[in-house]
Amino acid sequence: MALSRIGIIKKRGLSKADQLGDELSAWFAERAVAVEFDVITPDMNLLVILGGDGTLLHVAEKAAHYAIPVVGINLGSLGFLTEVAIAERYQVLESLLAGTGGIEERMMLKARVCGLQRESEWRFALNEIIASRGTLERLIRLSTWADGEYITTYKADGVIFSTPTGSTAYNLSAGGPIVQPGLRSILLTPICPFMLESRPILLPRKRRVTTRITESVEEVQVIIDGQPAWTMRSDDTLEVVTAEKPLRLVCSPTKGYFDILRNKLNWGGKG
Numbered sequence: 093m094a095l096s097r098i099g100i101i102k103k104r105g106l107s108k109a110d111q112l113g114d115e116l117s118a119w120f121a122e123r124a125v126a127v128e129f130d131v132i133t134p135d136m137n138l139l140v141i142l143g144g145d146g147t148l149l150h151v152a153e154k155a156a157h158y159a160i161p162v163v164g165i166n167l168g169s170l171g172f173l174t175e176v177a178i179a180e181r182y183q184v185l186e187s188l189l190a191g192t193g194g195i196e197e198r199m200m201l202k203a204r205v206c207g208l209q210r211e212s213e214w215r216f217a218l219n220e221i222i223a224s225r226g227t228l229e230r231l232i233r234l235s236t237w238a239d240g241e242y243i244t245t246y247k248a249d250g251v252i253f254s255t256p257t258g259s260t261a262y263n264l265s266a267g268g269p270i271v272q273p274g275l276r277s278i279l280l281t282p283i284c285p286f287m288l289e290s291r292p293i294l295l296p297r298k299r300r301v302t303t304r305i306t307e308s309v310e311e312v313q314v315i316i317d318g319q320p321a322w323t324m325r326s327d328d329t330l331e332v333v334t335a336e337k338p339l340r341l342v343c344s345p346t347k348g349y350f351d352i353l354r355n356k357l358n359w360g361g362k363g
Contacts, residue, residue: 093161093188095137097126101151103143108167112142112178119182123189134158138188138342144168149317152200153216156339161195163188163342172260173218175344175352187345194345197338198257199276199297203321205314207328216335217316219258223303223330224250224283226313226323231286233306238299245306248285253278253301253332260353268292272349278334301332 100116102109117127132139132154139155141148141164148164155162164174165181176184187193202214203221225232235245254263256271259279264270268281269292278299281292295301305312305326312324324330344352353359 093137093191093193095120095123095125095189097128097133097136098138098140099132099136099160100127100129100140100142101132101147102130103147103167106143106167109142112165112167112181116140116142116181116185119185132158132160136160138163140185141165141174142167143174144171145173146318148173149218152218152317152339156200156216156218156335156337159337159340161188161340161342172352172356173257173341175347176342177344180344180346184342184345188342194343196273196341196343198273198341199255199338200335201253201255201278201332202335203253203314203316203330203332205322205324205328205330207325210328212322215316215321217255217258218339219255219261219317220263221253221330221332222250222262222283222313222315223253223324224313224315225309226311228309228311232309232312234303234312235306236280236301236303238295238301240300243280243293244290246282246285246290247287248282248290250283250312251303252281252283254281255279260356263292269294270353276334278332297334299333303330303332304328 102113120127139162165176166174201217204214205212236243256273259271263281266281266283276297278295282290314322
């Protein structure tokens, strides 16, 4: 990978990120690589994320749009996405300069809300899109289809539409399966369903998934990668499809996918 211009995105208010950013900026300057902080431009060859998964999620849409590879250096606790440890940062960056670094393509989703009098812009998610009851004290009913074929009506606190990357996020807490990122699929997982037979479903990535509120309620919140996006009304349809462009994510050279799962989820035992 030819690196001439990179962006360093720092977690706000974190002194460790500021210190590490200055160190990396000096390191890149010695190698004639221009650095800008906390901006993303189309001419960048790489984005370096200093923080946790939330920091990376914040820039995923724009990075995918410009096809800029992203390397996440974990300064947080979990770090499913920012999987590169501080101690191995220079090893990873050197491998990228040498053209030997590993890059995975992570599928993303996009969503919009369409109604009788509105059609929103598309919003993009690396982890998940959630239709949730918000502040309501009762369950909601969400009728859901795949390519126009009726699946079921979920009576639950909400429904999670997740990527394989996001399968270890809210989907996992809601009882959904862990899906290896290379599988390319859309996960549907009900949140606290009323009926025990409401189970998670795994769909091919080319499906168009839609959901509608089947009874009048005050509000159903749509949340995309942790950020509030829209409030659905009874005449609205939430549409979820696979995004055209994936996120290009730099992998750790020392840890495989299941190494990360065992470490982050505290799985016991060795092979």
